[in-house]
Amino acid sequence: MINIKVTGTGSYLPKNVITNDDLSKVVDTNDEWIKTRTGIKERRISQGEDTITMATNAAKEALKDSNLDSKDIDLIIVATLTPDNFMPSTACSVQNNIGALNAMCFDISAACSGFIYGLEVASSLLKSSNRKRALVIGAETLSKILNWEDRGTCVLFGDGAGACVIEKGDKGIEAFHTHSIGEKGDNLTCGAYDVQNPYVSIKNEVNEKYIKMNGREIFKFAVKSISDTVGELIKKTSWELDDVKYIVPHQANVRVIDYTAKKLNIDNDKFYTNLDKYGNTSAASIAIALDEMNKKKLLNKGDKIILVGFGGGLTYGGAALCWNV
Numbered sequence: 001m002i003n004i005k006v007t008g009t010g011s012y013l014p015k016n017v018i019t020n021d022d023l024s025k026v027v028d029t030n031d032e033w034i035k036t037r038t039g040i041k042e043r044r045i046s047q048g049e050d051t052i053t054m055a056t057n058a059a060k061e062a063l064k065d066s067n068l069d070s071k072d073i074d075l076i077i078v079a080t081l082t083p084d085n086f087m088p089s090t091a092c093s094v095q096n097n098i099g100a101l102n103a104m105c106f107d108i109s110a111a112c113s114g115f116i117y118g119l120e121v122a123s124s125l126l127k128s129s130n131r132k133r134a135l136v137i138g139a140e141t142l143s144k145i146l147n148w149e150d151r152g153t154c155v156l157f158g159d160g161a162g163a164c165v166i167e168k169g170d171k172g173i174e175a176f177h178t179h180s181i182g183e184k185g186d187n188l189t190c191g192a193y194d195v196q197n198p199y200v201s202i203k204n205e206v207n208e209k210y211i212k213m214n215g216r217e218i219f220k221f222a223v224k225s226i227s228d229t230v231g232e233l234i235k236k237t238s239w240e241l242d243d244v245k246y247i248v249p250h251q252a253n254v255r256v257i258d259y260t261a262k263k264l265n266i267d268n269d270k271f272y273t274n275l276d277k278y279g280n281t282s283a284a285s286i287a288i289a290l291d292e293m294n295k296k297k298l299l300n301k302g303d304k305i306i307l308v309g310f311g312g313g314l315t316y317g318g319a320a321l322c323w324n325v
């Protein structure tokens with residue numbers, strides 16, 4: 001049986017650190033509110049780095065970590081809700097920047113679940129073809145789609161990118177569980193271009209081009225998504241929850257994680273978090289966390305971990321894997 005394993009990780013975060021106090025000079029907010037409601041203390045905000053640049057830098061690190069040359073890569077998938085262009089895709093631009101001449105490249109749109117969806121799509125493509133190695137990247141410049149006058153959302157997000165290399169191997173990703181709930185999509189939105197052309201008579205702009213969120217609904221959805229996904233993955237792998245060393249959740253809100261830990265009756269420490277430093281980086285957050293854990297040497301060969309994401313769409317899902325790097 002063909003399995004898919006992670007063989008390298010990388011990340012890139014803008015150098016510009018914005019603390020909660022810094023934000024209180026931009027909107028009517030304060031450190032205490034943000035910290036107690038979300039757990040976020042600071043985030044990185046781009047001062048010019050775009051999604052392609054951050055994705056490229058994360059990809060280069062992941063290649064180095066896996067001891068591969070860019071020409072060894074057969075597939076590049078970038079998960080992002082903040083591409084720099086409608087075309088070319090972010091993945092094709094990364095291909096050009098790193099010289100991955102042999103790769104098939106495309107982007108996917110699944111908001112904060114994008115990295116998990118990307119992993120599943122890449123794994124399936126590797127398994128069903130003669131392609132051997134893929135780069136899966138989550139990259140976001142969320143600061144460009146935030147309403148910087150809306151304190152309810154602009155304090156939550158940050159910019160950054162994370163990447164991993166996956167390859168065919170004997171042991172690795174053991175199960176996926178992914179799902180979408182389009183009927184609840186209105187709870188988390190960001191508009192794009194309206195239909196405007198010489199044949200449209202009313203030229204009202206209907207789409208709001210920044211992130212809007214029903215925070216309370218998303219909170220409930222997030223807790224249910226994480227707990228359902230972990231439960232499904234435990235069933236599919238026949239693992240015991242006690243055997244799982246870390247759950248690496250989408251880094252949205254520490255209170256979501258606290259509630260979920262209580263619901264699953266597990267220790268908060270099983271959840272790896274770094275959202276205090278980076279805020280919510282959407283499709284990038286799980287990949288950035290994984291790279292941080294790899295760099296800190298928190299993971300040993302054979303460790304069982306669960307990655308789990310949730311976000312706009314609505315989308316959610318996770319992957320259960322044995323660490324292999």
Ligand code: ACO
Binds near residue numbers: 037213219256282
């Ligand atoms: N600073 C100070 N006060 C604020 C701020 C702020 N940044 N934002 C809102 N408030 C105020 C509101 O105006 C309101 O004041 P009022 O009572 O005088 O009207 C009060 O705080 C409560 O506002 P709520 O919006 O009801 O706050 P809530 O307790 O629901 O917390 C939060 C908001 C943190 C967003 C919460 O709903 C949440 O965590 N939701 C989950 C969000 C999430 O995880 N999103 C990301 C997942 S999806 C993705 O990653 C794209």
